[in-house]
Amino acid sequence: MTDLAKTAEGQATGKPWLGSYPASVPAEISPLEHDSLGTFFEDSCRKFASRTAFSSMGRTLSFRELEEGSAKIGAWLQAQGLSKGDRVAVMLPNILQNPVIVYGILRAGYTVVNVNPLYTPRELQHQLQDSGARIIFVLENFANTVEQVAGKTPVEKVVVATMGDMLGLKGLIVNFVVRRIKKLVPAWSIPGHLSFNAVMKAGGSLSLKPMDVTLSDVAFLQYTGGTTGVSKGATLTHSNLLSNLKQLSVWLDQIFDGRERPEAMVFICPLPLYHIFALTVNSLMGVAMGGHNVLIANPRDIPAFLKEMKAHKAHILPGLNTLFTAMMNNEAFKEIDFSSLFLTFGGGMAVQRPVAERWREMTGCPITEGYGLSETSPVATANRLDAAEFSGMIGLPISSTDIEIRDDDGVTLPLGEVGEICIRGPQVMAGYWQRPEETARAITPDGFFRSGDMGMMDERGYIKIVDRKKDMILVSGFNVYPNEIEEVAAMHPGVLECAAIGVADEHSGEAVKLVVVKRDQALTEAELKAHCAKHLTNYKRPRIIEFRSELPKSNVGKILRKDLRD
Template sequence: MAATVQDRTGPSSDRIWLASYPPGTPAEIPPLAYESIGDALVHYCQKYADRPAFISMGKALSFRELEAQSARIGAWLQSRGLVKGDRVAVMMPNILQNPVTVYGILRAGFTVVNVNPLYTPRELEHQLNDSGAKVLFVLENFAHTVQQAIGRTGVKDVVVCSMGDMLGLKGLVVNVIVRKVKKLVPAWSLPGHHPFSSVMAKAAGLTLGDKTVARTDIAFLQYTGGTTGVSKGAMLTHANLLSNMEQMGLWLETAFLGRQRPERMVFLCALPLYHIFALTVNSLAGLLTGATNILIANPRDIPALVKDMATYRVNVFPGLNTLFNALMNNPDFQKIDFSNLALTFGGGMSVQRPVAERWHKMTGCPIAEGYGLSETSPVATANRLDATEFTGTIGMPIPSTYVDIRDDDGRSLPVGDVGEICIRGPQVMAGYWQRPDETARAMTADGFFRTGDIGFMDERGLVKIVDRKKDMILVSGFNVFPNEVEEVAMTMPGILECAAIGIPDEHSGEAVKLFVVRRDADLTEAAVKAHCADNLTNYKRPRYIEFRNELPKSNVGKILRRELRP
C-alpha cells in the first residue's frame, strides 16, 4: 500500500482525485490474496474451469485446459535443468501457445522475457544477451531471425511452434496455408531445436515440481522500446502484476455501473500479448474476471479483424488510436452490431479527439483513455469507465496509485502547472535489469518513477499529457507539443493520419514539420496550412508539409516520430 507523500504541496499530497472516483470504488486495493501469478492462475482456472479462456482462429482453450497445458510447459522447463529465476524468452504473436507458454514459465519459477517477433537479428541478439535467456520459444514464421542471432547468445534450448500446433485437425490445414499458400515461413535451420508438439508430448509424463515463488521474485523482464537509448528490461515482480491485475479488476467493475454486467465477458485481444498493455489488460484481467479473450494474430489484417469482431459479441475492446482509426475506415466495420460493446479502452498513445468522437458516434461506446508504461505494469491512470463522453485526458490515478507533477528540480507543482508526470504505487517496477544507474535516474528518493512525460493535473485530479520531453519542439524559445499540432490537423476530414516533428531551422532554431497521410487524394499543402493557421498560433503552425502513403509504426501500431526525424 502506497504511503502518503510527506512535506509536499503538489496534487498527490491530498489525493484530490479521490473525489472524482466512481461510487463505491476504494482508494486502495485489498491485500494481495496470492503469492504468485501461478497461484492466481490455478485458483481462477479452477473457478472458471469450463469457460473458454482464449479463442484463436475458432479454436477455444478452456481455463481447465490452460491450467493443464501450462503445467506441462512448466514441467518440461524444469526438466531442462533450469534454476529458479532463470529467464525464458517468448517470441510469439497472439496464438494459443503464447499464454500457455507464459503461464507455464511463471508456474515453474522462471522469468518471462517477452520478445517482439518482428525484431531484427540485431535487436533479438541484444535482448537475449541482455536478459541472459536460457530458453527461447518462437513461432516458426520468425525462426529465420533466430537462426541469424542464436549463435551469438547464451540460449541453450530453442522450442519452435507452428501456427496450427494447438488447433487440432484444423491445425494441419492452417499449417499448409501458412507455409505453402501464403508462404509466411521463410526457410530456417536450427539444429537441435525442439518442436512444440514434441515438448508437449514429452511433458505429458512429467510432473510440475513445487517451486516456491515469492511476490518479490521477477515475473517479467519487459523491455522498453529503447526510445531513450538502448532497450532496457523493466523488472516486473509477481506483486507488481498481481497489484495491477487487482487495480484493473476494481476499475473494470465501474464500466457496468447502471447497466447489466455480462455473465461472461468477452475481450478482444488485438494488441500483442508480448506488449505490457495486452498482457495485463487482456490476459491478466481476463483471468481475474473469467473472461474469454479473442486472440487476433495479425491485427494489421483489418478485414479479418472486423470479421472476428462481427462473429463474437465483444464487451471489452482495449486498443489504440491508430487501430480505432483503421477500423472505422473499413466499410464492413460500420455494419457490426455494437450493442454488447460496454467498454473501449484506449492506451499506448494519445487518443485524438476527432478519432474518439467518430468512434463514439459509430459504435455508441465512448473511448475511455488510460495511461501507463512498461515500468508501471502498465496501468497507472484511467478515466472513469462509466463516462458518457471523451475527456481528452488520461484520467485519474487508479486505486493505491499516486501521481505527482514535478519540475526539473524534483519539486511538486501546484494543480494546473505543467511538469513531469511521476508515479508511485505497487505496480511500479523493481528497477531496470542490471542497470542500477538507469534505475537511479528513473526513480526519486521517495519512490516515484519519472515517466519522462510532460503534463498537468486539473482540480478534479484528471491528468493531461502535453507530450514527451524528447518530442517537444522548440520554436524561437517557445515550446510546441506535437500532440497539439496533430490533434488540430486530424480535425480535417481529408487527413487519415499525421505526425509532427521538429526540424532544424536557421531562423527559429526549430520549425514544425507535419507528415500527412491523405484520406482525400485532392488534399493540398495549402489547405492543410490554412487549416492550421486558423487553429494554431503562428509559432505552432507547420512550416513544412510532407505527404506520405503511410507513417512508420511500431508493431503495436504506435506512430514512430523518431523515424521521421532527419
C-alpha cells in the first residue's frame, strides 16, 4: 500500500497513525504460520541449526544444542505426571539454562511462570500459590528463598541449577568463585531436590512427545510488578506472543530499507529474560531471526557488561534509561566500537531527552523508544526505526493495534487531549489469571486494555506518554506529571538520576519533591531549584530536593517512585 493510500485509510478509519507508517510496514499483520511457540521454536532450530543462539560467560549454545537441551527438559517434565497446561516456574537470571528450560516447558505443553530471582519469600510464596506451579527451576544462589516457602505452596519438585552447569570445565571454576570467593550462595537445604544436570541426564533417555497445543492455550503467566497493588498474572497465550513477534518482525523490516541485512544478528541481552521486554524482544526475536543473544547475567556490574559489549559487535541493544546512563558514565564505554549497532531500543520507563541525545552523540545510533506492558506481550507502540532524531514520544501503534485515548468514563477523547491509553490488538492478554473481576476492570467490553498510563495522540498518530495515573501529582488542582519534572532536572549536568514524587502539603494539597543522585558532588539544592525554575512553571517546581547516593529500582532497573513515596 502506498503512503498516500495509507494516509487515506487512516483518515477514513480514524487511525491517523497509518499515514505515518513507513512504506514497508503493513497496517495489519498476516495470519500466523505456527500453531504454538513450540512448533515455531522447532522450525527455527532446524533452519538455523549451526548458528549460535545464546552465549554466556564465554560459552556458546548453538540452535541445535538448544533444541536438544530443551527436548531433554521437556521429556523429563512429561514424565513427572503433569497435565497439559500445568504451570512450571523458572527462577533464573540470564544464564544458558534459562532458554533451555523455558523452551522445554513450552514444547512439553506446559505454562511458564517467570519468577524474579530476587523476590523475597513473601513475594515468591504469593506467586507460586497464585499460579499453582507444581515444579520450580531455581539457581542455587536463590534456593534459600525457595526453601522458606516451598512447603506452603503447590510446588512438588524443586530443580536446582548452578552458574557453571552448562559452562564445561570452566563451570567448576565459576561455581567455586560464586560459592567460595564471592559467597553468593546462602546456605540452603531442600529435601528431595534434583540437580539440573541430573534432570538433563534423565531427560536424555526419554523421548519428547508431541503435544496438542493450540494458539489459545496459555504459554506464560507473566506477573505484573505489583506497583499498583497485588502482583497479578497476565495470561499470555501462544497467539499473543506469536502475534507480537510478527508485529515486531514487520516493524524491524524498516531498518533494512536500503541497508544490507546481516546473516546473523547479534542481540545484547542485559535485561532479565524473566521480564516480558527481554523475553519477547531478545529471546523470541532472536530465535525467529536466527540471531545470537549475548546473555548478561548481572548488568549492574557495568565493567563486566561493557567487556562483553566490546567482545561482540552488537546490532540490537534493548535497554532502559537508567542502564544507558550507567553505561555512558563508565570510561570503558568510549572504547566500544558501535559501527554495527543499528537499533537501540528503549522501553520499560521513559527515556529522557538528555540521555538520548548523549547516547546518539557517543554511539552514532539514536534511541528508538517504544511502549508496552506485560499485558500486551509487551510491545504496543514504537517509533519509526528510520527516524534520525529522538522524538520524546512512544511512537505509533504497531500493525494490527488500535489505540484510543479515553477519559475516566470510557469516552474517546479528541486528538491532542490527555487521557488513559487504551490498547486493542492480538497481543493483548486473555486476562488476569483467575481474577475475573480484575480482568473486567482492565479490559473494556469492546476489547480495549486500560493501561493505567496517561497520554495523548497527535494528528499524525504519534503518542506521548505523560505518566501513570497513580504517579500523577495534584498541586492546587493542577495535574503535574513526574516525567516532565525528571526530564528537566536531568538536563542539569550535575544530575545523574532523579525521581519526582508528590508529598502532602497543607497549602496546595500536594507538592513536588525531587530525589536526586548527583553526578557532580558540588551540586547544591539552590542551584538545582534555580535550574528547574528556568524551565518549569511555578506549581511544577520542586519544593523539596533530597540528595541520595542511589534510588530504589526494580530488577529491570526501573526507578520505583512507589518506594520513595512509602
